[in-house]
Amino acid sequence: MPSFLEIVLGIIQALVLMALSPLMTGIMRKTKAKTQKRMGASIFQPYYDMVKLMRKDEVVSDQSSWIFRCTPWVNFAAIGTAAFFIPVFLSYSPFGLVGDLLLVVGLFGLGRFFTMLAGLDTSSTFGGVGSSREMMVSTLLEPALFLAIFVVALTYGGTNLSTLVEGASNSSLLPHPQLIFAAIALFVVILGETGRLPFGNHATHLELTMMHEAMVLEYSGKSLALIDWSQSIKQIILFSLIVNIFTPWGISSSVSATLLGLGLVIFVVKISVFAIFVAFLESSIAKWRLFRIPDLITVAIASSLVGLALYYL
Amino acid sequence: MGMIQSDVLTISGAILLIATFGVIARRGFMDWLNAYRLQSVVLAAVTAIIGYVTGIWEIYIAAGLTLVIKSLVIPKVLTHVTKSLEIESKTDFNPYLSLRTSIIVSAFLVTMSYFLSQQIPFKSDPVVNVFLPVSMAQFFLGLFALVNRRTALSQVVGLLVIENGLFLFTLVLTHGVSLIIEVGIFADILVGIVISSILLFRMSRTFDSLDVDRLENLRDD
Numbered sequence: 001m002p003s004f005l006e007i008v009l010g011i012i013q014a015l016v017l018m019a020l021s022p023l024m025t026g027i028m029r030k031t032k033a034k035t036q037k038r039m040g041a042s043i044f045q046p047y048y049d050m051v052k053l054m055r056k057d058e059v060v061s062d063q064s065s066w067i068f069r070c071t072p073w074v075n076f077a078a079i080g081t082a083a084f085f086i087p088v089f090l091s092y093s094p095f096g097l098v099g100d101l102l103l104v105v106g107l108f109g110l111g112r113f114f115t116m117l118a119g120l121d122t123s124s125t126f127g128g129v130g131s132s133r134e135m136m137v138s139t140l141l142e143p144a145l146f147l148a149i150f151v152v153a154l155t156y157g158g159t160n161l162s163t164l165v166e167g168a169s170n171s172s173l174l175p176h177p178q179l180i181f182a183a184i185a186l187f188v189v190i191l192g193e194t195g196r197l198p199f200g201n202h203a204t205h206l207e208l209t210m211m212h213e214a215m216v217l218e219y220s221g222k223s224l225a226l227i228d229w230s231q232s233i234k235q236i237i238l239f240s241l242i243v244n245i246f247t248p249w250g251i252s253s254s255v256s257a258t259l260l261g262l263g264l265v266i267f268v269v270k271i272s273v274f275a276i277f278v279a280f281l282e283s284s285i286a287k288w289r290l291f292r293i294p295d296l297i298t299v300a301i302a303s304s305l306v307g308l309a310l311y312y313l
Numbered sequence: 314m315g316m317i318q319s320d321v322l323t324i325s326g327a328i329l330l331i332a333t334f335g336v337i338a339r340r341g342f343m344d345w346l347n348a349y350r351l352q353s354v355v356l357a358a359v360t361a362i363i364g365y366v367t368g369i370w371e372i373y374i375a376a377g378l379t380l381v382i383k384s385l386v387i388p389k390v391l392t393h394v395t396k397s398l399e400i401e402s403k404t405d406f407n408p409y410l411s412l413r414t415s416i417i418v419s420a421f422l423v424t425m426s427y428f429l430s431q432q433i434p435f436k437s438d439p440v441v442n443v444f445l446p447v448s449m450a451q452f453f454l455g456l457f458a459l460v461n462r463r464t465a466l467s468q469v470v471g472l473l474v475i476e477n478g479l480f481l482f483t484l485v486l487t488h489g490v491s492l493i494i495e496v497g498i499f500a501d502i503l504v505g506i507v508i509s510s511i512l513l514f515r516m517s518r519t520f521d522s523l524d525v526d527r528l529e530n531l532r533d534d
Binding site: 175177180181184294295298299301302303305306309310313 | 319320323324326327328330331334338412413416417419420421423424427428431446
């Protein structure tokens with residue numbers, strides 16, 4: 001049984017993830033603006049946006065059903081719950097007793113399922129386009145994600161996130177070449193799951209480039225704020241997974257104030273560096289044609305397959 | 314053989330494998346050529362690492378030759394050939410298998426080469442253990458690229474990847490054949506590239522295309 005202190009720390013970890021998530025979105029937007037020789041909004045702009053949206057009124061179509069109204073809450077609840085299982089600056093999460101990495105993926109699936117239903121619910125054409133694209137991409141992304149997870153889980157002996165991160169922080173990456181292939185696959189999957197280029201583009205509201213944005217186009221006010229926030233939390237969860245599994249340096253393995261503080265600082269630095277890297281990558285490539293996206297996902301699947309081969313042979 | 318040394322060997326083998334995948338997973342001739350160039354740079358680094366591990370100085374010369382000839386001279390010659398051919402070779406991309414099928418096929422080829430290299434009873438040597446499957450994977454992927462592509466220019470790249478695999482294969486098994494033979498092989502590759510570029514010129518002049526299927530057509534003149 002985890003002690004009371006550990007449970008408090010686990011809650012703090014989840015709250016840190018939720019609080020930092022809009023900051024990561026802001027940092028990525030700022031980086032992209034800088035690469036395009038623009039000033040860009042402040043990195044705290046997503047927080048201001050959220051506060052402003054919270055204060056605004058909502059417009060809900062009278063053609064929509066209860067699904068449309070409850071989706072932001074279901075989505076937020078699913079992704080917020082997933083945040084409790086992620087080791088952030090402590091190498092284990094006390095809530096790891098009740099759920100592992102597969103549960104996190106399942107919770108993401110639940111949130112996505114309701115978002116797709118909500119896109120169809122308002123029967124606007126944009127929502128339908130967004131939902132059908134999301135369905136196509138997510139059915140392809142999920143096997144790639146699971147294969148990559150299995151490579152990592154086989155290496156460290158379990159799908160429990162605490163086992164994974166503790167295993168990673170205790171052993172070096174070098175004797176496990178299959179992890180390089182898993183990292184490549186996971187990186188591609190994360191680009192797809194968060195709707196980054198070349199899968200989709202967050203910055204525009206053009207019909208051609210929208211995927212996630214098209215589904216949630218009808219939302220306004222508090223619901224939009226919730227949806228944006230849960231999207232940011234999902235992004236930071238995926239980023240911290242890849243950062244903590246493949247570069248677990250500096251994560252604290254024991255409950256001591258200095259180590260935890262150091263772990264938090266190192267975590268913020270690592271994840272910011274990763275976010276800036278993704279933003280740079282995004283500025284250097286263009287959106288791919290929708291039917292070329294399976295090619296990229298196939299690269300992820302093939303990479304995980306080679307990783308599996310390296311593990312077994 | 315320290316722990317760190319075998320770690321470096323494993324990781325460099327994995328990186329070489331990724332670089333080889335680049336030749337499959339890109340589209341367009343110039344992309345393949347760039348992928349081949351990258352692969353040759355990685356191969357030169359791997360050769361130098363093998364030279365360091367085995368402590369044979371001749372391998373360093375082979376690494377230098379790999380770097381100069383395969384990553385500088387050959388891509389330059391092939392780029393020159395592409396520019397002087399009148400046919401638009403960059404847009405000419407229709408392999409027999411689609412890109413995503415060929416990526417999956419190459420993943421299975423890599424798995425197969427790991428499986429095959431385990432069936433061959435060799436004395437357990439870290440260099441052989443790591444790089445023998447990688448060299449076989451290079452050979453198979455090059456062969457696959459060769460048979461999967463229609464234009465003669467792209468098939469040359471497949472041939473070069475096969476050659477890289479064979480180079481690594483001999484290097485790993487013999488720990489460096491004598492330098493004279495290495496130099497001879499490099500000269501052979503250069504001559505081969507020159508001959509194949511002459512053939513490409515002839516082909517493009519006679520058929521107005523680099524598609525090898527056209528060679529089977531009967532002509533009356």
